[in-house]
Amino acid sequence: MMNKSNAENSPKRLNGGLPPADVVQDGIALRLRELYSTIENEGIPDNLLHLLEKLDEAERAQTGTQKPEV
Amino acid sequence: MAETESHQLQFKRELLKTLPSLRAFAISLTGTYDKADDLVQEAVVRAWSRQESFELGTNMKAWLFTILRNEFYSQMRKRGREISDAEGAYTAQMAVHPNQVGSIDMKDFIAALNKLAEDQREAIVLVCASGFSYEEAANICGCAVGTIKSRINRARGRLQELLGVDGEGDYGPEPHIAAVLRHTVSV
Numbered sequence: 001m002m003n004k005s006n007a008e009n010s011p012k013r014l015n016g017g018l019p020p021a022d023v024v025q026d027g028i029a030l031r032l033r034e035l036y037s038t039i040e041n042e043g044i045p046d047n048l049l050h051l052l053e054k055l056d057e058a059e060r061a062q063t064g065t066q067k068p069e070v
Numbered sequence: 071m072a073e074t075e076s077h078q079l080q081f082k083r084e085l086l087k088t089l090p091s092l093r094a095f096a097i098s099l100t101g102t103y104d105k106a107d108d109l110v111q112e113a114v115v116r117a118w119s120r121q122e123s124f125e126l127g128t129n130m131k132a133w134l135f136t137i138l139r140n141e142f143y144s145q146m147r148k149r150g151r152e153i154s155d156a157e158g159a160y161t162a163q164m165a166v167h168p169n170q171v172g173s174i175d176m177k178d179f180i181a182a183l184n185k186l187a188e189d190q191r192e193a194i195v196l197v198c199a200s201g202f203s204y205e206e207a208a209n210i211c212g213c214a215v216g217t218i219k220s221r222i223n224r225a226r227g228r229l230q231e232l233l234g235v236d237g238e239g240d241y242g243p244e245p246h247i248a249a250v251l252r253h254t255v256s257v
Contacts, residue, residue, distance in 0.1 A: 028229050029198045031179050036199035039097060040090040048089065051111055055118050056082070 081121045084130040085114070091200055092134050098195045099142050101184070109145075113138035132202065136210045139192075182232040186225050193221035194229075 092113070096106035117124075117137050124133055183191060189211075196207040197218065208215045 026226075028226055028233075031176070032183075032194065032199045035176065035179065035183075036091070036094045036195070039094040042090070044086075044089045044093070045107055047107065048093075048110060048114070051114060052082070052086070055115070059078070 077126060078121070080126050081124060081130075084126075085117065085134070088131045088134050089114075091131065092138055095135060095195060095200055096138060096142070098183075098191060098199075099139070099188075109138060109142055112145075113141050116141060129206065131200075132206050132210055135196070135200070135202075139210060178233060179229075182229050185232060186228055190221045190225035190228065193218050194225040197222055 089110070093106060093110050096109045096113075097103060100106045100109055113134065117134055120137075124130065186194070192211065193207060196202045196210060197204060202210065204215045204218050208218045211218065
């Protein structure tokens, strides 16, 4: 992929949540992964999305009053 | 201020992307969906207020997990450790989603998971479910890498004992998946 292979420069592991290769992949690890993907796939609850919208609005309002538009 | 703007946008995008796994981790800490959602909200507010200090390109997921975990333990300390009735509560909550976590052995698995010591459950969840490396998990928990590894080993041993399995075999994945994994993953 990339020609640089030193670990520090490679992006952080974003492998969809798979455990590191040296973790034993037995039934327990797989079952745990299965459980957590089920929870992750439930999506983001509405109240959390609302919170993000509010934070976003508050931020907009603040930057709007403090700084001129670019 | 275009630079600031793009920092904000990227920050939000990454935050949003991490929320499902952050929430799953919160469920494992608190033991219930309700408490987990409160905890995630608090962590998000905190992260948001510190977004200037987050360096884009570094590990947002680890950063958020650390904030959430610190938030959880500081609340626990404040509340004088009325720690959860997690056992049972988690299972009861999960039972609300019978279609999703319907199999008998998944219920047994959740019950067993709830019997683990907190530090062991946290370690095995971070590495085996949330997908962190041992080093990242150690940073999140503020302990040594070796400590994480030994907690995971103990968690694994305890789960095997509770479930009466050796980790593979009758309890494992479908045989063909297990076979593929044995070939692709160096143990």
